[in-house]
Amino acid sequence: MDFNLSEEHEAVQFAARDFAQNELLSGVIERDNEQKFDPALIRKMGELGFLSMMVRPEYGGGGMDTLSYVIAMEEISKIDASASVIMSVNNSLVCWGIQAYGTEEQKKKYLTQLSSGNMIGAFCLSEPEAGSDATSQHTTAEDKGDHYLLNGTKNWITNGNSSGVCLVMAQTHPEKAHKGINVLIVEKGAPGFIVGKKEDKMGIRASDTHTLMFSDVKVPKENRIGDDGFGFKFAMNVLNGGRIGIAAQALGIASGAFELSLKYAQERKTFGKPISDHQAIQFKLAEMATKIEAARLLVYKAARLKDQGKDYIQAAAMAKLYASDVAMWVTTEAVQVHGGYGYVKEFHVERLMRDAKITQIYEGTSEIQKLVIARELLK
Ligand code: CAA
Numbered sequence: 001m002d003f004n005l006s007e008e009h010e011a012v013q014f015a016a017r018d019f020a021q022n023e024l025l026s027g028v029i030e031r032d033n034e035q036k037f038d039p040a041l042i043r044k045m046g047e048l049g050f051l052s053m054m055v056r057p058e059y060g061g062g063g064m065d066t067l068s069y070v071i072a073m074e075e076i077s078k079i080d081a082s083a084s085v086i087m088s089v090n091n092s093l094v095c096w097g098i099q100a101y102g103t104e105e106q107k108k109k110y111l112t113q114l115s116s117g118n119m120i121g122a123f124c125l126s127e128p129e130a131g132s133d134a135t136s137q138h139t140t141a142e143d144k145g146d147h148y149l150l151n152g153t154k155n156w157i158t159n160g161n162s163s164g165v166c167l168v169m170a171q172t173h174p175e176k177a178h179k180g181i182n183v184l185i186v187e188k189g190a191p192g193f194i195v196g197k198k199e200d201k202m203g204i205r206a207s208d209t210h211t212l213m214f215s216d217v218k219v220p221k222e223n224r225i226g227d228d229g230f231g232f233k234f235a236m237n238v239l240n241g242g243r244i245g246i247a248a249q250a251l252g253i254a255s256g257a258f259e260l261s262l263k264y265a266q267e268r269k270t271f272g273k274p275i276s277d278h279q280a281i282q283f284k285l286a287e288m289a290t291k292i293e294a295a296r297l298l299v300y301k302a303a304r305l306k307d308q309g310k311d312y313i314q315a316a317a318m319a320k321l322y323a324s325d326v327a328m329w330v331t332t333e334a335v336q337v338h339g340g341y342g343y344v345k346e347f348h349v350e351r352l353m354r355d356a357k358i359t360q361i362y363e364g365t366s367e368i369q370k371l372v373i374a375r376e377l378l379k
Contacts, residue, residue, distance in 0.1 A: 005071070012068045016075035019048055024080040029345055031206035035198075037082060037162070045083070046117015050076070051090045055099055059107055060115035066241070066303040070248035074296075077252025078259065081355035082206035084252065088245040089158045090114060094121030094167055097238040098185070101226045106185060110165055119164035123242075124154040124186075124212060125235050131155075132368050134169075135178040135232060139214065141170035148172070148184060148224070150217040153196075156362070160210025161195050164188050168214070169231045181231035185223040192217040203354035240316050241306060242363045247299045247319035250327035250359035254295065257327075257334035257352045258288045264338055264347075275337070284337055288330045295323040314376035321369035324359035331356040 005013065023044060031037060045051050053069045055061020062068075069091060077084040095114050098106055113119040130136040139152025150170055157166070166186045173180030186193065196211035226234055262285060265276035275281045302315035331353035335342035342349045360366045 009068060009071055012064070013071045013075055015048065016050070016072040017078075019045075019050070020076050020079035020083075024076065024083055028080045028206075028348075029351070031080075031082065032351055033205075033345075035200070035205045035208075037086065037206045037208065039162070041083065042086065042120060042162070043117040045087060046115065049115075050087055051117055051120065052095050052111070052115030053091055055095050055111050055115050059099070059111035061095070061099075061111065065307045066244060067300060067307060070244060070251075070299055070303045073245055073248035074252035074255060074299075077249045078256030080206070081249060081253055081352070082204045084249045085158055085204050085207045085358075086120060086162075088242065088249060089123055090120045092242040092245040093123035093238050094165070096241055097123075097167060097183075097234060098225065100237070101230070101234055102185075103222070103225075105222065106225065110185065114165070120159050120162060122157050122159040122163035122166040122212075123238070124157050124166050124168040125239075126155050126157070128153060128155050132365055134235065135181075137169055137171045137178075137181055137232075139168065139170040141168075141172045141182050141184060141219070143172055144218075146221055148182070148219045148221065150184065150186065150192075150214040150219050152214055154212045154214075156199065157210050157212050158207055158362075160212055161198065161208045166212065167225070168219075169235050173229065176229060178232040179229050181235075182228065183225045183231035183234045184219045185225065186214070186217065186219055190217050190219070201358075203351070203356070203358050205354075239363055240313050243316040243320040243369070244299065244302045244306065244312070246359055246363045247295070247302065247316070247323040250320070250323035250356065251292065251295050251299050253352050253356045253359065254288075254292050254323070254327040254330040257331045257349050257356075258285075258292055260347070260349055260352075261285065261288065261334045261337040264341075268339075268341075281337060284333050288333055291326045291330060295319070295326040298322050314373055317364070317369040317372040317376075320359070320364070321366050321373065324356070324366060327356035327359050328353075 049062040052061035053064045057063045141148040192215040194213040199209040298319040302319040305312040334349040341347045
């Protein structure tokens, strides 16, 4: 067991920290206020390799391991969790899914573009009546011989408007329940593909989250990933890895709030001394640092298991469950350490607190993570 990062991992950490500090920090409050993410920043993320970290070099990616990816996610999430969710969905749900299960043609056609930053992807599983209960898909993909006819509605889709390509889960054989679900690669602009309402969210406000509607959208058969009926298994397998990415996002949000609190506590004076001299604040800082370190160990372990080709379902669920609770707790304490300043936007911690909440919800709520962990324990 080695708790030190390799030189390569340190280089990734440095590059991500540099990008976050120099490119993301300056406009992060405005982007949150305006609910907009600058497409030029997405292209920059692509150019620097942050959108396709685990994609093999022959398809334009960085060919890196999952640990590199979580290290970069942590650094970028310290500053801008909207940027990191865009990055996370593209890396671990869309690119990883196509690379792991797509055909050679699908990889060549889509991964290169998804790596460059000229195009990003979206992952469409949730529906108005199928969030946690994901097997209950109402969107249908009717088999029409050489194509599928797609009909239905998907909800809360990250990158909903800004994506160029969507992975859509849809039911083809209802009599087979979840074993009848397919996953289709659907290109933006296909007739009948409608981008619906943009959500006005509590946090990660700069990332665009939309309802997507499909009305008789023709999807060629060659755009199905895997065998007929593989769609639900695809979604579950991809989400196992995605959950490590969201755990890393939660870790980054917590670390960012902690770093700001540590600095503020040494600058702010009350009763004639820095508040860091008060035991009430020292105890908060100590507990924050301890929980963050424990979360980091779980996140890195899950990434390591994935890189070693070992089973990581339980480790990923534990990492997400714990890191997201830590993010919520640490950011709330960070606002408390900052007092009145913590409650205003300029000091960043109120945004981090709002951003933290979603990590307990998306890519499987905390309750679903407990269910996954319990099933693994009992099987
Ligand atoms: N990994 C691999 N396979 C899994 C799995 C996992 N973690 N969890 C379940 N499965 C498999 C089961 O083995 C089973 O397969 P078989 O029939 O071949 O044995 C199949 O999936 C169905 O599982 P269950 O019978 O256990 O089904 P269930 O309905 O009781 O439970 C669930 C399924 C685990 C609750 C699942 O619906 C789930 O994970 N729900 C949460 C969905 C989710 O995470 N949504 C996130 C949306 S995407 C998002 O947020 C992206 C974004 O924009 C940021």
